[in-house]
Amino acid sequence: xxxxxxxxxxxxxxxxxxxxxxxxxxxxxxxxxxxxxxxxxxxxxxxxxxxxxxxxxxxxxxxxxxxxxxxxxxxxxxxxxxxxxxxxxxxxxxxxxxxxxxxxxxxxxxxxxxxxxxxxxxxxxxxxxxxxxxxxxxxxxxxxxxxxxxxxxxxxxxxxxxxxxxxxxxxxxxxxxxxxxxxxxxxxxxxxxxxxxxxxxxxxxxxxxxxxxxxxxxxxxxxxxxxxxxxxxxxxxxxxxxxxxxxxxxxxxxxxxxxxxxxxxxxxxxxxxxxxxxxxxxxxxxxxxxxxxxxxxxxxxxxxxxxxxxxxxxxxxxxxxxxxxxxxxxxxxxxxxxxxxxxxxxxxxxxxxxxxxxxxxxxxxxxxxxxxxxxxxxxxxxxxxxxxxxxxxxxxxxxxxxxxxxxxxxxxxxxxxxxxxxxxxxxxxxxxxxxxxxxxxxxxxxxxxxxxxxxxxxxxxxxxx
Amino acid sequence: xxxxxxxxxxxxxxxxxxxxxxxxxxxxxxxxxxxxxxxxxxxxxxxxxxxxxxxxxxxxxxxxxxxxxxxxxxxxxxxxxxxxxxxxxxxxxxxxxxxxxxxxxxxxxxxxxxxx
Numbered sequence: 001x002x003x004x005x006x007x008x009x010x011x012x013x014x015x016x017x018x019x020x021x022x023x024x025x026x027x028x029x030x031x032x033x034x035x036x037x038x039x040x041x042x043x044x045x046x047x048x049x050x051x052x053x054x055x056x057x058x059x060x061x062x063x064x065x066x067x068x069x070x071x072x073x074x075x076x077x078x079x080x081x082x083x084x085x086x087x088x089x090x091x092x093x094x095x096x097x098x099x100x101x102x103x104x105x106x107x108x109x110x111x112x113x114x115x116x117x118x119x120x121x122x123x124x125x126x127x128x129x130x131x132x133x134x135x136x137x138x139x140x141x142x143x144x145x146x147x148x149x150x151x152x153x154x155x156x157x158x159x160x161x162x163x164x165x166x167x168x169x170x171x172x173x174x175x176x177x178x179x180x181x182x183x184x185x186x187x188x189x190x191x192x193x194x195x196x197x198x199x200x201x202x203x204x205x206x207x208x209x210x211x212x213x214x215x216x217x218x219x220x221x222x223x224x225x226x227x228x229x230x231x232x233x234x235x236x237x238x239x240x241x242x243x244x245x246x247x248x249x250x251x252x253x254x255x256x257x258x259x260x261x262x263x264x265x266x267x268x269x270x271x272x273x274x275x276x277x278x279x280x281x282x283x284x285x286x287x288x289x290x291x292x293x294x295x296x297x298x299x300x301x302x303x304x305x306x307x308x309x310x311x312x313x314x315x316x317x318x319x320x321x322x323x324x325x326x327x328x329x330x331x332x333x334x335x336x337x338x339x340x341x342x343x344x345x346x347x348x349x350x351x352x353x354x355x356x357x358x359x360x361x362x363x364x365x366x367x368x369x370x371x372x373x374x375x376x377x378x379x380x381x382x383x384x385x386x387x388x389x390x391x392x393x394x395x396x397x398x399x400x401x402x403x404x405x406x407x408x409x410x411x412x413x414x415x416x417x418x419x420x421x422x423x424x425x426x427x428x429x430x431x432x433x434x435x436x437x438x439x440x441x442x443x444x445x446x447x448x449x450x451x452x453x454x455x456x457x458x459x460x461x462x463x464x465x
Numbered sequence: 466x467x468x469x470x471x472x473x474x475x476x477x478x479x480x481x482x483x484x485x486x487x488x489x490x491x492x493x494x495x496x497x498x499x500x501x502x503x504x505x506x507x508x509x510x511x512x513x514x515x516x517x518x519x520x521x522x523x524x525x526x527x528x529x530x531x532x533x534x535x536x537x538x539x540x541x542x543x544x545x546x547x548x549x550x551x552x553x554x555x556x557x558x559x560x561x562x563x564x565x566x567x568x569x570x571x572x573x574x575x576x577x578x579x580x581x
Contacts, residue, residue, distance in 0.1 A: 047537035054533040058550050137530055388538050389546040 022229050024236040027195055029337045037392040038307035038329040049379045051388035057095055059394055060157040063180035064093045068159040071178050081139035086166040094136040096156045102127050126357055146174040150357035155376035180372040182398040185421045189338040191443040198241040200437040201405030202430025206275025207249030214435040214452040219282055223289040244405030244428050245297025245345025248275045253299055272301055276315050283319035295330045297345035305383035331374055339442050343403035348375035351382040362411040365404050365425050403428055410436050410449045519561050526558045527575045535574045
């Protein structure tokens with residue numbers, strides 16, 4: 001692991017300054033970008049989202065039929081909803097829709113007849129009375145039995161095996177269900193040396209509780225200015241750092257300022273301007289010595305809908321002078337040294353948290369992998385661009401590493417699918433709260449957290465007295 | 466006032482075929498115009514019915530559920546999307562669209578005039 005390569009004696013630090021100090025060259029890795037599909041070419045918003053759902057169903061249908069045949073036999077019949085006959089056991093492929101009473105609806109809010117107050121803020125919008133409905137191209141049907149409606153969300157494409165009973169038309173009684181299988185993974189080439197990728201997220205610069213000291217420590221560690229020669233040699237093996245969203249804090253999004261009259265806010269600058277300058281100072285230190293990928297997050301000055309477009313380079317005048325600085329999309333898909341890494345800034349997991357009963361963020365991340373779709377709740381409850389001829393959130397290839405940023409705590413797990421393929425799942429925690437970044441070893445595909453702790457204890461000063 | 470029908474003020478739109486068959490209540494001012502249209506219709510009926518056929522083919526392409534939703538995108542975009550998914554949309558439809566690429570009746574879907 002990373003720390004084991006550190007030399008045990010600090011002798012290197014406790015000696016006379018020498019004329020020549022050892023320098024270590026940072027390792028170079030092969031990088032390929034696979035995020036082209038997330039970059040928006042045209043911006044026509046005058047479209048309905050029906051195209052996206054139709055596209056999703058069309059692309060996922062063959063995968064689901066294949067998975068269904070594997071699970072329930074080659075002879076099992078697949079039918080569309082309009083072809084269903086009563087008391088006939090068939091497989092139906094469709095998109096799930098979860099009907100939630102508590103789902104915020106703008107129509108209910110503005111409707112005069114209900115005289116409703118705006119809905120209070122809630123963490124979760126689930127309720128016991130929620131219903132699961134299966135929709136295909138033409139019809140929809142209510143689903144009963146077997147499927148855990150509390151753990152599922154709208155937008156997941158599923159194949160269900162069951163029948164519509166004669167006495168209960170309009171409801172489909174499920175016996176079994178399955179999701180699409182992950183594509184075959186491209187095998188990782190064997191490496192001799194350890195190479196690391198650093199993942200950090202939730203820097204939250206610009207908030208009252210920002211942690212600039214720990215951030216500076218992180219920048220020093222990654223650029224090789226921290227530690228003795230052993231640690232520096234180990235840091236030279238970190239080939240890339242990915243800042244996975246929320247580099248600016250939620251406090252920079254000042255809604256009150258937007259609502260105030262123009263004459264009051266004319267002379268004030270937005271707090272995000274100062275925050276972006278601080279972020280640029282940190283990024284220039286990182287970019288000067290290694291490859292940096294900056295992903296936008298929920299509170300960064302990028303577009304709100306997924307996929308978030310790269311932050312503009314004019315915001316980072318110092319850092320973008322270096323060719324190693326890259327502003328990338330959210331979600332971000334790339335491969336480095338043959339390892340396919342896919343990740344988001346966490347909005348997809350947060351939205352699943354709001355609309356399902358699950359509490360474990362890692363379990364939700366695993367579920368998006370099982371369902372074969374990065375953000376199934378887009379466009380229903382998660383803002384999304386109205387695509388018409390593709391759904392870029394469908395997993396095209398099974399990644400080796402799959403991460404989500406801005407998570408409440410560090411969690412990691414190796415997920416094994418039915419084919420025995422391994423995927424490393426990582427929850428990258430918020431740096432402002434945990435001061436933890438994650439290092440992923442590209443040779444062994446393991447990860448470890450690195451925490452920076454700067455707490456000065458009162459007792460140590462008393463001792464000196 | 467009693468003989469003042471709304472049809473006197475708002476000219477009823479008719480297709481060329483049905484206008485030849487129907488007799489409708491019209492004020493004296495408007496009798497001249499529909500009759501001239503009817504006369505012209507008889508001469509050009511053959512070419513007009515061709516365009517009607519073409520438009521009908523395109524309408525059927527729009528309404529076919531297999532190729533997905535049709536609103537908000539051009540017919541060519543929908544055709545390309547359908548062929549990308551190996552749904553084999555008829556090539557004749559594509560030719561029709563491309564040959565009338567400047568006419569929005571051909572290129573855009575049936576509900577083009579209606580806003581989102």
